[in-house]
Amino acid sequence: MNDRETVLLLGGNGxxxxxxxxxxxxxxxxxxxxxxxxxxxxxxxxxDNIDYVSGDYGDKDVLMSLFSxxxxxxxxxxxxxxxxxSSTNNILSDIxxxxxxxxxxxxxxxxxxxxxxxxxxxGGAVYGEKHLDKISEDEICDPVSSYGVVKLTxxxxxxxxxxxxxxxxxxxRVSNPFGKFHTSEKQGVINIAIRRALREDVVEVWGDGRQSxxxxxxxDLVEIIFQLIKREVINKTINVGSGKTYQLNAIxxxxxxYLPNLKVNYVGSKTTDVKDFCLDISLMNSLGNxxxxxxxxxxxxxxxxEKEQLK
Numbered sequence: 001m002n003d004r005e006t007v008l009l010l011g012g013n014g015x016x017x018x019x020x021x022x023x024x025x026x027x028x029x030x031x032x033x034x035x036x037x038x039x040x041x042x043x044x045x046x047x048d049n050i051d052y053v054s055g056d057y058g059d060k061d062v063l064m065s066l067f068s069x070x071x072x073x074x075x076x077x078x079x080x081x082x083x084x085x086s087s088t089n090n091i092l093s094d095i096x097x098x099x100x101x102x103x104x105x106x107x108x109x110x111x112x113x114x115x116x117x118x119x120x121x122x123g124g125a126v127y128g129e130k131h132l133d134k135i136s137e138d139e140i141c142d143p144v145s146s147y148g149v150v151k152l153t154x155x156x157x158x159x160x161x162x163x164x165x166x167x168x169x170x171x172x173r174v175s176n177p178f179g180k181f182h183t184s185e186k187q188g189v190i191n192i193a194i195r196r197a198l199r200e201d202v203v204e205v206w207g208d209g210r211q212s213x214x215x216x217x218x219x220d221l222v223e224i225i226f227q228l229i230k231r232e233v234i235n236k237t238i239n240v241g242s243g244k245t246y247q248l249n250a251i252x253x254x255x256x257x258y259l260p261n262l263k264v265n266y267v268g269s270k271t272t273d274v275k276d277f278c279l280d281i282s283l284m285n286s287l288g289n290x291x292x293x294x295x296x297x298x299x300x301x302x303x304x305x306e307k308e309q310l311k
Contacts, residue, residue, distance in 0.1 A: 005033040008072045008114075010057045010105075011079030012037030015188070016120065016174075016218065018181035020076065021050060023222045036070055038062070039079075058101030060108070067112040074116035075109060077102065080147075083187045084125055084272040087147035094146045102154050110165045116234070118225070119158055123173040123214065123241055124274040126152045134280035137173070137237055145272035155237065168234045172225070175241030175279050179218030179298065180305040189248065190215065190299070193255055194306045197262040207269035209249035214241040214278045217298035220290070227288045241279035242292055254296060258303050 011017045012035075021037065024030045025048060035050045042054040055062035057079055066072075081097040082090075102119075109117065125148030126141045143149045161167045178190035185192060193203045224240055256262045269275065284290065293301075 005073045006070050007033065007035050007074050007076060008066065008070070009035055009037045009076045009078065011039065011077070012052075013039035013041055014078060015182045015184065016177060016221065017076075017078045019179070019218045019222050020078070020225065022181070023226065024050070034070070036066060036072075038066065056101075057105055058097060060104055063105060063108045067108055067114070072109075072112070072114045074118070075105070075114060077105070077117055077119045080151075082147055082150075083184075084145035084147040084274075085270055086186070087150065088145050088272050091146045094150050099150050099153055099157075103157055106157065106161045106167065109167055110161065115166055116168045117158060118170045118172070118229070119154065121151045121155055121171050121173045121237075122148060123175040123239055123279045124148075124277050126155070126173060127274070127277060129274055130277065134243075134278055135239070136280040137239055137283060144274060147272070148274075159237075162235060170228060170234060171237040172228075172240045173237065173279070174221065175214035175216045175239075175277075177216050177218045177221050179302050181218070182302075182305075190251060190255075191302060191306065193252060193262065194259065194299075194303050195309075197255060197259040198303075198306055198310055200261055200263075202263045202265045203252070205248060205252075205264055205266050206273055207275065208266060209252065209264070210247060211275040212245035212247045212278070213274075213276065214244065215246055215251070215295075216240070216242050217293045217295075217301075219298075219301075220292050224284070224288070224290055227290065231288055233287050236283070236287075238284050238287070239279040239281050240284055241281055242295075243279065243281040243285075244295075245276070245278040246295065251299075254299055255303070258300065 037052045042052045082094045087094040127135050128142035128144045141152050155171050158169045182191035196203045
């Protein structure tokens with residue numbers, strides 16, 4: 001990042017955003033930068049170089065107030081108000097809360113001369129069911145949920161704003177992240193399975209558990225994000241994953257090594273769930289020297305985090 005950046009972080013109180021903030025406060029190189037976190041749910045006070053602001057980025061007045069107060073040099077857009085299942089149950093709400101809100105954000109960025117945005121898209125949802133060994137960024141996208149359609153449409157508008165108004169972008173199509181600061185009970189099967197095993201609740205699995213997906217430890221994801229920024233990678237759409245697939249039943253068996261009380265209930269699969277995918281991360285690997293945490297070690301660290309939350 002350049003000297004004295006001022007960054008608006010949307011979704012900074014969410015899973016990935018929380019990990020990004022943790023990375024910032026534990027790395028002295030960001031001490032000169034200012035981060036403003038906008039979130040609907042704020043449970044933090046201002047710390048060091050980070051200000052927390054309560055509000056919805058879909059509210060134009062909130063954004064106008066923030067952009068008038070701070071001279072933002074870039075935006076990290078990590079916010080989403082839906083999951084693949086919930087989005088399809090209420091498509092209009094998905095469009096309004098995510099797509100229209102993002103276009104409003106881009107308009108305000110244009111008006112205030114903020115010309116850099118990083119957007120977290122979805123490596124599974126935008127592609128849909130491809131039945132390929134590896135899915136590259138060049139594949140035709142065929143989403144099976146409103147969540148995926150909206151993510152893809154947001155990508156297209158971000159690219160359009162680059163063409164029309166010169167707003168530089170970095171779109172990251174992220175696989176399935178897991179790890180510390182995860183709280184959702186609806187999305188993120190690894191954390192949910194560990195949490196329910198610790199509570200002695202039943203883990204609900206959609207389908208037969210033989211689906212294989214690309215899973216990425218969140219610590220590795222955050223390292224990748226900041227390496228790409230440090231290398232000044234711009235105007236690219238990049239798959240971000242581990243490049244490996246893990247069958248869900250095998251993951252549950254790994255968790256059982258540490259938490260033998262894990263109980264699983266198999267239910268019907270959902271049409272909004274992409275069952276199998278592995279991202280081709282050749283482009284990502286060409287842009288940096290990325291290291292990945294051993295998968296079993298990542299599971300262990302995730303279990304430690306979830307145990308801490310029960311205390």
